[in-house]
Amino acid sequence: SIDGQRLWSSLMTMAEIGPSPNGGSHRLALTAEDAAGRRLLIEWCQTLGCTLRVDRVGNLFLRRAGKRDDLDPIGIGSHLDTQPKGGRFDGVLGVLAGLEAFRTLDDHGIVTERPLELVVWTNEEGSRFAPAMVASGTYAGAFSVESTLARRDRDGVTLGEALAVTGFAGDMAVGEPRLAGFLELHIEQGPILEENHEAIGVVTGVQGMRWFDVILHGQSSHAGPTPMRYRRDALAAAARLIDRLQGHALADPSGDTKVTCGTLEIDAASRNVVPGEVHLSIDLRHVDEGELDALEARFERELAAASEAFGVATHSERIWASPVVSFDSGCIDAVERAAKTRGVPYRRMMSGAGHDAVYVARVAPTAMIFIPCRDGISHNEAEYASPEHCALGAQVLCDAMLERANT
Amino acid sequence: SIDGQRLWSSLMTMAEIGPSPNGGSHRLALTAEDAAGRRLLIEWCQTLGCTLRVDRVGNLFLRRAGKRDDLDPIGIGSHLDTQPKGGRFDGVLGVLAGLEAFRTLDDHGIVTERPLELVVWTNEEGSRFAPAMVASGTYAGAFSVESTLARRDRDGVTLGEALAVTGFAGDMAVGEPRLAGFLELHIEQGPILEENHEAIGVVTGVQGMRWFDVILHGQSSHAGPTPMRYRRDALAAAARLIDRLQGHALADPSGDTKVTCGTLEIDAASRNVVPGEVHLSIDLRHVDEGELDALEARFERELAAASEAFGVATHSERIWASPVVSFDSGCIDAVERAAKTRGVPYRRMMSGAGHDAVYVARVAPTAMIFIPCRDGISHNEAEYASPEHCALGAQVLCDAMLERANT
Ligand SMILES: NC(=O)NCCC(=O)O
Ligand SMILES: NC(=O)NCCC(=O)O
Numbered sequence: 001s002i003d004g005q006r007l008w009s010s011l012m013t014m015a016e017i018g019p020s021p022n023g024g025s026h027r028l029a030l031t032a033e034d035a036a037g038r039r040l041l042i043e044w045c046q047t048l049g050c051t052l053r054v055d056r057v058g059n060l061f062l063r064r065a066g067k068r069d070d071l072d073p074i075g076i077g078s079h080l081d082t083q084p085k086g087g088r089f090d091g092v093l094g095v096l097a098g099l100e101a102f103r104t105l106d107d108h109g110i111v112t113e114r115p116l117e118l119v120v121w122t123n124e125e126g127s128r129f130a131p132a133m134v135a136s137g138t139y140a141g142a143f144s145v146e147s148t149l150a151r152r153d154r155d156g157v158t159l160g161e162a163l164a165v166t167g168f169a170g171d172m173a174v175g176e177p178r179l180a181g182f183l184e185l186h187i188e189q190g191p192i193l194e195e196n197h198e199a200i201g202v203v204t205g206v207q208g209m210r211w212f213d214v215i216l217h218g219q220s221s222h223a224g225p226t227p228m229r230y231r232r233d234a235l236a237a238a239a240r241l242i243d244r245l246q247g248h249a250l251a252d253p254s255g256d257t258k259v260t261c262g263t264l265e266i267d268a269a270s271r272n273v274v275p276g277e278v279h280l281s282i283d284l285r286h287v288d289e290g291e292l293d294a295l296e297a298r299f300e301r302e303l304a305a306a307s308e309a310f311g312v313a314t315h316s317e318r319i320w321a322s323p324v325v326s327f328d329s330g331c332i333d334a335v336e337r338a339a340k341t342r343g344v345p346y347r348r349m350m351s352g353a354g355h356d357a358v359y360v361a362r363v364a365p366t367a368m369i370f371i372p373c374r375d376g377i378s379h380n381e382a383e384y385a386s387p388e389h390c391a392l393g394a395q396v397l398c399d400a401m402l403e404r405a406n407t
Numbered sequence: 408s409i410d411g412q413r414l415w416s417s418l419m420t421m422a423e424i425g426p427s428p429n430g431g432s433h434r435l436a437l438t439a440e441d442a443a444g445r446r447l448l449i450e451w452c453q454t455l456g457c458t459l460r461v462d463r464v465g466n467l468f469l470r471r472a473g474k475r476d477d478l479d480p481i482g483i484g485s486h487l488d489t490q491p492k493g494g495r496f497d498g499v500l501g502v503l504a505g506l507e508a509f510r511t512l513d514d515h516g517i518v519t520e521r522p523l524e525l526v527v528w529t530n531e532e533g534s535r536f537a538p539a540m541v542a543s544g545t546y547a548g549a550f551s552v553e554s555t556l557a558r559r560d561r562d563g564v565t566l567g568e569a570l571a572v573t574g575f576a577g578d579m580a581v582g583e584p585r586l587a588g589f590l591e592l593h594i595e596q597g598p599i600l601e602e603n604h605e606a607i608g609v610v611t612g613v614q615g616m617r618w619f620d621v622i623l624h625g626q627s628s629h630a631g632p633t634p635m636r637y638r639r640d641a642l643a644a645a646a647r648l649i650d651r652l653q654g655h656a657l658a659d660p661s662g663d664t665k666v667t668c669g670t671l672e673i674d675a676a677s678r679n680v681v682p683g684e685v686h687l688s689i690d691l692r693h694v695d696e697g698e699l700d701a702l703e704a705r706f707e708r709e710l711a712a713a714s715e716a717f718g719v720a721t722h723s724e725r726i727w728a729s730p731v732v733s734f735d736s737g738c739i740d741a742v743e744r745a746a747k748t749r750g751v752p753y754r755r756m757m758s759g760a761g762h763d764a765v766y767v768a769r770v771a772p773t774a775m776i777f778i779p780c781r782d783g784i785s786h787n788e789a790e791y792a793s794p795e796h797c798a799l800g801a802q803v804l805c806d807a808m809l810e811r812a813n814t
Contacts, residue, residue: 188632190629190637192632207631209631211678220786220787221784222759222760223667224665224759224760225596225597226596226597226759227597227665228653228659228665230597230598230783236668239650239668240646240650241646242643246643249635252635255636258635260630260680260681261682262679263678264642264671264673266670266671269669269670269671271670272533272539272667272786274667275668281678283631285631352631376632377626379677379680
């Protein structure tokens, strides 16, 4: 059995690197804080005799030797970067639970058939460099190495430059090593497990997601003398769009339709000026690709209707699409068996959030394990998972990893 | 008759002070640019033999002597400050048309019975120091001198400090001189005159306006794993509110109901985060005070409904209320007679925008004169009024002023 207390203590030690004011963590990708977190993990792993390799986009592979080093390894892991004022568990748990699994094997003198690789994927959150999961995406061939290295943060610093500054510009080819399987433990970031008093989510796949940048271009004018029927109010059109999309998503009895407008900005906003131009983002998600197509069509129709109703020109661009992912049945079953064997209440479920496992699943048999987080809150300093749930998740990860590494 | 070309040339000369990139003017209240504009006007007036007095909130009174200097003067004027990237006519026209009237009287050697005062009110736009029309409001007793001097801009500079820096901290008591009448020429800032091919608006009053600061406080959460029915989306609630208020205003067949949401900000906005907190402003206007009460009640009901529908707490504060104003019938009639005599198409109308005349009307018989502006556009660099309309407006102002100053 893994040591839940040791896991908790490494989680709390890591959280002290880049602490944020209200008890969260603030370690944006490839900042000094993120680099310090990575170095701490490397130190811990090297104490266990693991060897480090770093690929050209800064993904870390910490290898624990197996009996058959000619076989492809089993990967476990997640990410160490956080959202601005983010939580202490999102990503970090998946990495440190892997460390705890290695320590447990050491405690019991266990050597697996296949080697093991503890993986830390670069810039999962996408907060510093967009999009999210860009380095696991590069590993899986979804993005070219050059395009990834050239992505810029808000200050114009490229990901490649940030790698060089922090000392994490490795020389291993991206896509190496090939993995015989990948398992990622993560907090759910939603309320389903908690609501159903279940301790483990056996994650069967990830819903599809599409991101849009929308511009509504009307005409700014004076809020007093401009009659309503003369206005070309870009915010009124945006409000119509958002309200209709909310109504559509809320009316889906299955609850699978998800629509979010997370950013909205009025150009040269002033209290007594009818908004002339609005920029907003739309995030559409669904567990079914066909339904996601229909949702995108609905979004385009509602945008056209709002444009028409308020005399506002619109421009919409799809900037990211991540298709619905189904994980590998062998890996899913291994996770489910582990949960069953440990006698914990669990459910099979889809992930609502994107994770590095989304891209890794394109090149290796993959599955994920979820544990509940308090009130379903994540991307927030208040994010919390109990020591008991963290330990249970690490145990299931360790069990499933052992099963996959010995077959 | 006034000299339309001379008026146009002084308008264009003033517009060169604080020019903004696309042909507008950028002279925020009590900045170096505003001060330079004021100095130019003072120079022009002193050439005519006018005497300058400045009150404690920086209002300028440029006096042209009358035959009976024991009588209260007739005031004309408006403001010289502009919106950020504002137009060349808003406010400026009313001041420079007054100057043109003085020059015309000089040309013809006319001395009026009552003295005349060309008035430049400080900080009409409210862009630098909120609220709008604060210095004419202080003159009329709506705000105390101390509170006005203590109002701060975004950098924390007080209006009093800005007066001292620019050299416009006068020593005349605020409220002096008492005016026997006040006439303000302004561009309409809306499309009514242009649409109806009318050259002059005889302004009978100003619609009532109320400003609200609204906070919607929900719960930020992850856009992926958070089911729609769990969300407390502050932006969804804001969109519902805006859409319902727009619908309500657009459904008013009289067109008198006006609702604007001009500013909206999401706290810690991120593409994949359900907005947890939104701040927005609401501007409600109506020509009838009772209807404005009903509109405010409707706003409160829609806010409560949106709050209820999306599980979002709301806080709304009324930060400014300017009641419906009816101008003085004697002054209105003088303006109408002037328009009639000059044989120009005109209409009696209410003003949709607030103006210094709103507050001055509390302490002196007041009316306003509007001229059309192209496409009804104002608070915008593209703002434009034709030389012909400017000249006509100045003529009507001069005629009505003469009538009032000689009775
Ligand atoms: N786990 C996570 O927050 N990933 C970012 C991508 C997403 O928005 O789902
Ligand atoms: N004329 C003008 O823009 N005044 C500001 C007050 C208002 O919003 O009406």
